[in-house]
Amino acid sequence: MIRPPALTLLAAVVAAAPLAAQLPPVKEHTLSNGMRVLLVERHDDPTIACGWMARVGSVNERPGITGLAHLFEHMMFKGTKTIGTRNANRDAELNEAQDRVQAQIREEMDRLRDRQRRGEIANFQDPAVRTPRLQQLLDQFDALVKEQRALVVKDEIWTIYAGAGGTGMNASTSQDVTQYIVTIPANKLELWAWLESDRLANPVFREFYSERNVVLEERKQTLESRPGGLVSEAFNAMTWMAHPYHWQIIGWPSDISQVTREQANEFFATYYAPNNITAILVGDFKADQVLPVIERYFGRIPANPKGVPPVITQEPVQPAEQRMIAFVETSPSVEVAFKTVAGLHRDAPALQVLASALSGSGGGMMRGGGGRASGRLGKSLVLEQKAALNASAFSRGQKYAGTFVLRATPAPGKRPEDVEPLLYAEVARIAKEGITEAELERAKNAYQMAQFARMDNNVAIRSVLTAAESAGTWRDLEEAPKRMMAVTREDVQRVARQYFAQENRSVLITLRKGKGGPRTRPNAPAVTPEVK
């Protein structure tokens, strides 16, 4: 370490005062069934940002049920034994009848899938290849759905919240966490406790099979229709060869269309037990008044004594560079993903500073997206060499693993392959010379500013706490700024040397799909600087 100790001290002193103000006081409580509760009182306006999160995401799936964590998020809006139906008994009978018919449908589909495997038919899901028996079963199923629909009270959870003044009702699924959120008027907390504990204690996954179609349309809209959407799915799958980050949150189409209610029930029992859940409330309430309400409603849900199985599969060390060349209806670009570390790993803050130095950490965003003119990539590739229209870097530490991504859009007349080595050269320069003291300080200042910006309203604070509870616990939020302020120039130089070897990278070259068909394969990229 060559760094003068006085500077470290200075950085720590400067940091200490504002940091203390960043995280508002959090009250933490654990119910007898293991459910965690975080409460933050803020009395600015008469609303409460409510939410609960389950530590489950696509990372907890396996081939055959990919997309289930997300489909599940949709199912949680379908109601309970009380909510969402006019006749709970008949509704339950119809669900069972549907499951029986679906089991028979699956047998028929299994046969067709086998025929597809033998090449006798092209696509086992094509309506034209249905057997008469399959068609009959599908008609039988449709009749059951129609009968059930007459009993369904559509989207009743949503409707009750809306009528009570709820806003921002939503749910989201990531690789690592699923959350259910709503903002309610301050006097309606007990309504939230009633509805949310009911759907955890007594869920009914009605309309299960038709919801699979909604998700298939969602997949088409958010992934397949987007230029480059399918390519980014394939690139991600190439980058993660073994880890469950390999597949998209929305899942493979084959799995979405065939997942069963039985699989959903099993998933729920494993991952939606209270001992895998944290509830988070931010807003206008008194903690000592709401905790008894929460205990009363959520405390009735039994814990799952078996707990949650760990995610076993780890990404093996990548043995060779991986490269994908795609022709897409969009502008040409280059994207490089280096596998790094999880978000809580001790190297994560230094990687974040590295990304700041490369990409810029404040000031004006360059038009056209991605990267700032003040970062090394912007200064060098965009402004000086005029090789790119934009260039950026970011470090993405997820719960179990992470990537460091470099991206650039070549300037007119340049190819992605021309820009790619220039990206590596900037990392190599830092590996060789390190970053400057000014760059380090700027990255830390920008980090602090971002902390303030994401702490200025109820919804934002709830999101921050949710993210922290997903990867670890909210107490990590107290540690993270200290770890960031402790990063040294040597740390940044070390990570720039450690994670950017050629065999650790996956490269996506995107070329515009021309009118006269795809271009021929481009030349291999220029030799890139070795980083050791």
Add this chain to the structure above:
Amino acid sequence: MTARIVLALISGLVFAQAQALPSRPEALSFQPLVFQAPKARDFKAQLRNGIPAYLAPDPTGAPVIRLTVSWKGGGFLDPAGKEGLATLFGGQLAQGGTATRTPAQVEEALEQTAASITSGCGDTSGTLSLVCLEKDFESTFELFLELLQRPGFAADRLELAKRSQRQAMERRNDAVTSIAPAEMNRLLFGEHHHLGREATAAGLASITREDLQAFHNRLLHPANLMVTASGKFDRKALLARLNGSLGRLKAAAGAQVTPKVPTPEHARKPGLYVVDKAAPQAMVSWAFPGLRRSDPEWHAAFVMNQILGGGGFSSRLTRTIRSNEGLTYGVRTALGEGPHFRGDLAGSSQTSNKSVAYLLRLALGEMQKLKEAPVPEADLKLIKDAIIESFPARWSGKAAVVNTFAGEAQTGWPEDWWQDYRQKIQAVTAADVQKAARRLLDSSQVVILAVGRAAEIEAGDPDHPGALKDVLPLPLVRLPLRDPLTLQPLK
């Protein structure tokens, strides 16, 4: 948590668990919640040259200050042949440096304190905004004033922005979601109104630094400007600082009071329009002539639209098309407020190409129901409750409050609009909703556009027979894709 609180909690728990839980949420009762709509006059001030200011100090919040100067004027002022000027101006105001500092010097100064200054300009207005720590306000505001009053529009940054814009232009035909809005605007407003005009590559290339300077000169008139600020500051001190700076601004030679936004003169042709684009999903959009927020029937029309397609999962379109039929991930309608001229009641959805016709029939069927019979009281109550009970959330955070008041003042809406808003919503009857539906959902006036695989869209779904041409007795018209650079129709 202190030991005392824990004890209180435990005793509370014993008591709580002895009670049975209500069997339905309707059995719950709630303390009344009284919420007064904020008043513009509590936030408003005026600088000595007449520039209005909306200030929301937040003494207990994070030590951050946000300040924005907004101006009237934008894309509608672009000279013919130089479409895109306002957009470039909006980007370059903050990024092009100042008369005395290069862009790199500005960026360096901002990064030192992790402050940021950004700018942008839309069709009718634009903004220059700063965010900084309380302690860095003075130095950031100095820079901000320099950018606002003496921007540099550095040539190399302008060139880069033009190249990026040109590349964005090349992507115009890449997705149905970018083709559809542009084509719809041409159908609704015509190619001569600013909403229907788009930049061409030749026009973009012709825009010079002098054009940006002239655009800046004409806008920098006190009568065009407005200030908003929120965060950790003292109201009096900030007002004094603003009066000593922006308050001294005088209209220079070339400055003009921005004229009224022009009303479109285009004669709309109702019809079923199709653009052919190879895509896995089609985008279908529609627009009925709407009304302005100042219309006496606005509140009824707003409630009607929430019932139809503006109220998320409570909406009839979502229920029928998404929940029942699984045809789409989302379908929604929005009632335009018509800030400058009559708005539209517009909707859109993405669905399989073959499902477009079926989706439209379902949507039009729901509209027909709203016209034919009054909505049940329960449906009406739900939507009215949703609007009224969620009213406080609209004002969540001081920044939201001043932004609302400033935006509305810039448009020219009356200041007291929100004071009796809830009462006016409460007064809407089922008969009012039906009347609004009959007035607005006139299918002989609708423009429908589908972008996707044209042959599949026009043929419809064999499982739900009915071709696109049978959806409504309106002309079926194929529109060509446009060349993304020249906007000339492709063969």
